[in-house]
Amino acid sequence: MPREMDRRAARTRKALHQALLALMLRKGYEALSVQDIIDEADIGRSTFYAHYTGKEDLLRSGFQMLREELKEAQSAASAGAEASHDDPLGFSAAMFEHAARYADHYRTMIGGRGGTVTENEIRLILSEMVRQELPPTLHGDAVPRDFVVQFIVGAFLTTLNWWFERKPKLSPSQVDAIFRRLALEGLSQLIGDERRQVDRPDASRDTA
Amino acid sequence: MPREMDRRAARTRKALHQALLALMLRKGYEALSVQDIIDEADIGRSTFYAHYTGKEDLLRSGFQMLREELKEAQSAASAGAEASHDDPLGFSAAMFEHAARYADHYRTMIGGRGGTVTENEIRLILSEMVRQELPPTLHGDAVPRDFVVQFIVGAFLTTLNWWFERKPKLSPSQVDAIFRRLALEGLSQLIGDERRQVDRPDASRDTA
DNA sequence: ATGATAATGGACAGCTTGTTCGGATTTTCG
DNA sequence: CGAAAATCCGAACAAGCTGTCCATTATCAT
Structure with a gap:
């Protein structure tokens, strides 16, 4: 695990977390698709999977x-x-x-x-x-x-x-x-x- | 709502309920797909949707x-x-x-x-x-x-x-x-x- | 600046969903 | 028993999501 993270990575993760939080408040967790999350965060699909294995991983982190x-x-x-x-x-x-x-x-x-x-x-x-x-x-x-x-x-x-x-x-x-x-x-x-x-x-x- | 149901319809519904129960004990509700249910119950796809609007409907009933x-x-x-x-x-x-x-x-x-x-x-x-x-x-x-x-x-x-x-x-x-x-x-x-x-x-x- | 490193976006095949057919089968009722 | 009515079935569909791949691009260290 990189002690210090690339600024880009940090920004990406932050964006994903915020998106998840916002969407969960709106629609709830189960109803959420990865698609929704990356749309909300304005992040590419593969970028998401480069950081997390799925929405559950993101949630846990x-x-x-x-x-x-x-x-x-x-x-x-x-x-x-x-x-x-x-x-x-x-x-x-x-x-x-x-x-x-x-x-x-x-x-x-x-x-x-x-x-x-x-x-x-x-x-x-x-x-x-x-x-x-x-x-x-x-x-x-x-x-x-x-x-x-x-x-x-x-x-x-x-x-x-x-x-x-x-x-x-x-x-x-x-x-x-x-x-x-x-x-x-x-x-x-x-x-x-x-x-x-x-x-x-x-x-x-x-x-x- | 039909007070008396066609025997076939009754059997179908029963089969679906049993299948749902069995699968929920095994895999839990959220992880379940309609596909799983109709496979387990050995019921046609369109038949399922003829009776219920989705797995939530089946559950509630x-x-x-x-x-x-x-x-x-x-x-x-x-x-x-x-x-x-x-x-x-x-x-x-x-x-x-x-x-x-x-x-x-x-x-x-x-x-x-x-x-x-x-x-x-x-x-x-x-x-x-x-x-x-x-x-x-x-x-x-x-x-x-x-x-x-x-x-x-x-x-x-x-x-x-x-x-x-x-x-x-x-x-x-x-x-x-x-x-x-x-x-x-x-x-x-x-x-x-x-x-x-x-x-x-x-x-x-x-x-x- | 410049090469190495890592993040990125888009495209891909595989799967699930919910719907719509026509045809086969079973049930009900006369 | 026999015909009409209701129900089931299987196949095929467009649409959507998933997870992975690769070429491109941006950042980092020197």
Whole structure:
């Protein structure tokens, strides 16, 4: 791999990435043909195949950057609050921040537009992040560990999708609050179920 | 729509549905061509287009049956336990039973194999079911109603996918128990977070 | 500037799609 | 049973996409 890339190559790749992003927002990934991409980017056919093996390759390479940056955000977040195992979803705020900054990219990945490949990819990334944050032991063995991971990742994706589609005006921290409320405390509190009326921990733990 | 269908037409459609199911289990939906389907079903090209406008049409028509049966299962479940608003996820057990019976169908719809169309379709079906079961008012206005719906649907799908991919031996009721544990009570109880150690309601409510 | 290197655009064969025929076959109904 | 009606079939089509090849052109290092 060439550490420094020819300027032409760099420009070509950038153009392709931009074209892909724009088209995915418009038509979704699956409906896209290589033809569409090179038309949008105004790039020759063979040029495309000189750089990537197909649209999936192009897509994946686009993830690389996001993936690394997200990992950094996680590190930063769980380093700040060393209480990683105390608040195992502590990095959720950082994640929503990151999503807000790259809203367009996330939008293409999540919900209908993304398609199978994209969905899988982001699931893997998030899964690993969650797995790291999760404490080594869970109370009781009733709920398998890998299920918990999947559950959280699913909740992330659901939240992101709802955010972008329904309430794009909400700030990352607002979304994070809603997410945590539901994922951490569960549905019982929200739903009828008066009996359990939960003597809630009075929510005055610390700052908010 | 012909109330009674010509036997030949019925056979053709059945063959196409079976072919689609088999191929989706093998290769997934997106990767499928009409060519593959008619080869597998041993049906002429023009015959296919005489019945359906394309593979998506065929797919959707396959849902019809499942959709109706699932609705019935829901009705039955929430009729038995009239406490619909008391235990708003009371039909979850019925849903997992249904999924177990039509495991092959569900398997094609969920997780990688399904593709975008399928995923959307099942999301819609489940969303409506959940929306009906949800009580008219939620405690506090912190969490928007439609978000709760999406959250539950997402949890369903996550659970189904995990079940099929990782622990296909589990019984519907076992899966349901795990699901309810996480969705209703939330993560706090499972995860470190010793402080909140929840004075749990002693779980001796009534029958189980 | 000049040769070496790499990106580029256009053209190619192979495949899938969706449509349109006429003819063969099966079903339905009298 | 027998005829009319409906359905299936196979072939052939234009159009579109895919992935590869090669000659041309632009950039890089010296």
